[in-house]
Amino acid sequence: MRLVCREFCNSSTKAFGQVYFADLHVLLIEPSLDILVEITAHPIYGRCVKTIVCGTARTIKLVMEYDEEEEEGAPIPTLSPEFERSEGHIAKLVTALNNLKHHGNLEVALGIHSDEAWTKGNGFRLLGGPITYDGYVVKDFDASGTLGSLLEATSATMFPINKKCFRFLEDLELDRIIKNDTIFSSMFSAAGTFNTNTSIRLDFVQGSSSEPSSIMIGISDSNQLDLTNILLAGEIWAFLGSPYWTSSYIRVLKLALDLTKFEHLTLTDMAISTSVFQTVFTDSEGSIKHLKLTNVITSESVPGQGDPTEVLCYLKDQLQLESLTLNKIEITKQMDNGLQSTNISIDHLIKGTKVFDGHTEVQEALEILISRANSWF
Structure with a gap:
């Protein structure tokens, strides 16, 4: 009976961990890092953890008065200078x-x-507005640090970073990061502690939305770049019920491509305008x-035209595909x-997955597809 009870306990505990501890937001302050150490220990x-994203707590003055009595949990303290100078945050990350x-x-x-620091993040589940501390709102403005x-x-720790995750709340933060040479190169670097087979996820969180809009970028040592779930379309796609982060995605992709040499490119689950x-x-x-x-x-580049x-x-004309x-x-x-579209699927022209090898075969295949698609319209 004891063995059965223990097995039930282990099963329920694992299921709980897979739901609540798979994706961890951490602030580099002692209370938050203590929780991280406990979970990973x-x-x-500790086996349920899939993602750990870290932020550095900073405070800004509130623009509007905020009633802290409405807060249903303890406010998050700022990262104390003493804790930071003693590298206590690094020591706890090492332990985790x-x-x-x-x-x-x-x-x-990682x-x-x-x-x-809203209700959905940083390991604290609070009800109501932003987390405050001594009349300040806790934010993170030190992505590079x-x-x-x-x-x-x-x-x-020689911990292999096979996967990276960067989560951004707004374009303004992305601008700061792109302008910082250190983080600019580290995001997509395969050198140093970053392995050459790297998967990168960039999340763009819209306000207090519970689900981020994500970019998946995979970089391997075989000169291969995989891009998944990227919407590269105009604003018209918003009318069709699709999310879009056009400007952010374009800039991030340019950043990735500028820093990465590759010959193999995979585009999956995407919408693209020319x-x-x-x-x-x-x-x-x-x-x-x-x-x-x-x-x-x-x-087409301009909806309804071209x-x-x-x-x-x-x-066909610009890429030298093999x-x-x-x-x-x-x-x-x-x-x-501008609100409705008529769609044609190449599956109607060519059934299933088709692979074309050699530059000549690729050119001929594209010519046939272009001709058939034009005749369809």
Whole structure:
């Protein structure tokens, strides 16, 4: 009976950990890091951790009066200068990473976040407005310093960073990061403590939305770049019920491509307009040799105008592809009213996944697809 009870306890504990401790937001302050150490030290919970994103607590004056009596939890203290100077935050990160190594949990995505300390993050579940401390709102404005602390901890523990996660609340924070050379290069670097086989996730959180809009970027030592779940379309897609972060995605992708040399490119679950495609890949046209498109929607640069096969024409005329793999490709032409679209799927023209090898075969295949699509419209 005791064995049965213990097994039930372990099963329920694991299920609980997989829900509540898989994705951890941490502030580099003692109370938050103590919780992280406890979770990672737990024999079951420590194996459930999938992502740890860190932020550095800073405070700003409230613009409006805020009634702290409405807060249903203790306010988060700021990172004390003494704790920071003594590198106590790095020591606790080292302990947490060693705990994960002890459990054999080496596939944890590590990274930084620029979230305001709202109810959904940082390990504190509070009801109501932003977390305050002595009349200030707790925010994070030190993404570069946070990443530096995390890199120190991974270097000290030799913890392999196979996966990175960067979570941004707004474009303004992304601007600060891009202007910082250290974090600019570290985000996509495969050197140092970052392994050459790296998966990068960039989350863009809209206000207090519970679910971030994510970019998945995979970089491998085989000169391969995989981009997943990226919407590269105009604002018209918002009318069609699709989320869009066009400007953020374009800038981040340009950043990734500028810092990464690759020959293999995989685009999955994306919507692309020709103008954006050209903007993002114009400096990489000569290096892309092998392209895979899966579940990709293409459209003309100006909705309702131009040729709906512009993207295919761009692939044919501008890229020197040696292989092309197509699966579930949809060409979209916008109707005059701007709110409805008529769609044509290449699956109607070519059934299933098709692989074309050699530059000549790729060119011929694209010519056929362009001709058939144009005749359809």
